[in-house]
Amino acid sequence: MIEFLKDNWFKLIIVINYLLAISAAITILFRNTNPTKTLTYIIVLVFFPFVGLLVYYLFGQEYRKNKIFNRKNILNEKIIKTLNDELNLNTKELQELEDDFLEDKIKLVKLLQKSDKAPLTLSNTVEILNNGEVKFKRLFQDLNAAKHHIHLEYYIVKDDVIGSEFLNILCDKARAGIEVRLSVDDVGADISHKMKNKLIESGVQFYSFMPVLFPKFTGRMNYRNHRKIAVIDGAIGYLGGINISDSYVNKPEKETYWRDTHLRIEGGAIVTLQAQFFINWEFVSESKVKITRDYFPNESCNDNVAVQIAASGPDTDWANIMDVMFSAITSADDYIYLTTPYFIPNDEFIMALQIASLSGIEVKLLIPDESDSWIAKHATNSYLERLFKANIKVYRYTKGFIHSKTMVVDDVFSTIGTSNMDYRSFKINFEINAVIYDKQTSEDLKADFIADLRNAKEMIPEEWSKRSNFTKLKEAYCKLWAPLL
Structure with missing residues (x-):
């Protein structure tokens, strides 16, 4: 038997590979997903032995169905549920909006209200921030002025020049008694151990999203947190394309110009943005935050810009x-x-x-x-x-x-x-x-x-x-x- 294994070990490995590949292919077929995606995985599994299984392991696992992400705990919190109910517009109010200016775009409002529990908020101020140098100036001003809490969720944070300035502000605010929560994606972020220790010692609550063993070699691994969220005192919010890194700042000596867009919001939309932060925070921290009205001050806003926050990911039933x-x-x-x-x-x-x-x-x-x-x-x-x-x-x-x-x-x-x-x-x-x-x-x-x-x-x-x-x-x-x- 030992001699047989010695002579035929490679054949046995190939057989095992294809048994596993067939099992994976059947799982994919039963998933009833996009035919193109299904065919792609089957081709990879069949024609790329071993590599195909690795690709399936890294990219093909369907966590959406496995329910490892759960948003219901947060959305069912009494405070958030009450606020969402207050913000949701009734049929008459929606009809008035349709008549006033939304016309047939009202169906977009209804789509998000129903599929994502994202109410349309009518009292907001929005500011388009073009490029990193503009975004960081505004963001740092707001961070320095924070009085109660700072909530941050970013795909990329680096402790380069702009990143160190950002992280040092967080340390200063945490030492001053402000609640600071920072979540970064483990694949996207690149923060030194020294800076991580400084954050924790300063009192910043810091977690990585879905840690991986070799983040530098898993840049395309599935289910990454690609969001860039900032919520300050429950009154000011940021979201958009700009991460925390020198790459996003255009300086005279920089070789490649980086064109990007971010958004600053004040008003009712912060309720949804804050709720979305808490959903992922509960997941990364594996702990429950006591959610109080302090996180939802419901400050008045003089402008009347209508905004909905659309979130998607493995924790949502719809894209x-x-x-x-x-x-x-x-x-x-x-x-x-x-x-x-x-x-x-x-x-x-x-x-x-x-x-x-x-x-x-x-x-x-x-x-x-x-x-x-x-x-x-x-x-x-x-x-x-x-x-x-x-x-x-x-x-x-x-x-x-x-x-x-x-x-x-x-x-x-x-x-x-x-x-x-x-x-x-x-x-x-x-x-x-x-x-x-x-x-x-x-x-x-x-x-x-x-x-x-x-x-x-x-x-x-x-x-x-x-x-x-x-x-x-x-x-x-x-x-x-x-x-x-």
Whole structure:
């Protein structure tokens, strides 16, 4: 028997590999998920022995179904439930809004209220913050002025120059008796042990989201917390594309210009943003926070900007951000302007854009000229042919790298947040967007989009069709991996 094993050990390993691969394939088939994604996993399992199983282990586990994430505890908290009930608009109020300015966009409001328990808040002040240098100036002012608590949830935090300034402010505030809670993604963040010890010694409550053994080698592992949230004293909130790192600050000596967009909010929308923070905090800290009214001061706001907070991730029953974007596209009457660093959508999203464009709606997409990911760049390129066939205009940003995640429709609807327009953001990662129903904000975001086009080149379909067969092969290869990106 021993001799047999010695002579046939490799064959036995191959047999075991394929038994496990068949078991995994059956599990995927029973999951009844997207056929393209299902086929991709099966191909990887069959044609890439051992590697296929590793890919499935890292990317294919369906935690959404396994219920390791649970948001009901927080959403059922008496205070949050009461506040949400107070904020939810009744049928008559929704009808009045529809008559006043929302028109057919009211279905977007109803979608989020029903699927995500995200009430539409009517009393908000919003401020669009273009680029890191603007965001950090405002954020640091608000952090330094905090009186009760600071809640932070970021994908990337580094203790470089800007990151150290940020973290030192948190230490100072914690030593001054302010409650400071900081959650960072274990894959995205890069904080030294020395700084981590300083945070903890200063009294900052600090946790990493879903720790992994080798974070530097698992940059694409599933179920990462891609959000960038700040809530200060329950009165001020931040969300958008800008993480905490020098990469997001444009200095004269910096080689690559970084174009990004963030949002500062005051008003009723902070209730939902704060609740979303507590949902993930309970998960990362494995402890229950005593939630009191101090975290929800319900401070009055003089402006009347209508805002909903859309959150999605493995803890939500629906892909809320994708759903509301899809609905906005299908309800557009005039134009749709989209900016994203990664455009790897599903077929339904592409078809919605195609139908909108073919029905006479102006559709423009702004993406980077040079990406920070080789495979994401070519995967994005694989979708452009379908856009060109529907007369959708595509622009490549040439001034630097554009990382903004924005969408504006018809001078009525706009969204700013953390979600890219790709499989990972729509279906896998934790993401959060502000959905804004306001003419002035939409016009401001539209103006920013048009200004960015001045630093972009329009792609010419005829020229694009002449790219080499080798380039097309790279696109086809990367598109194969698109459902896993």
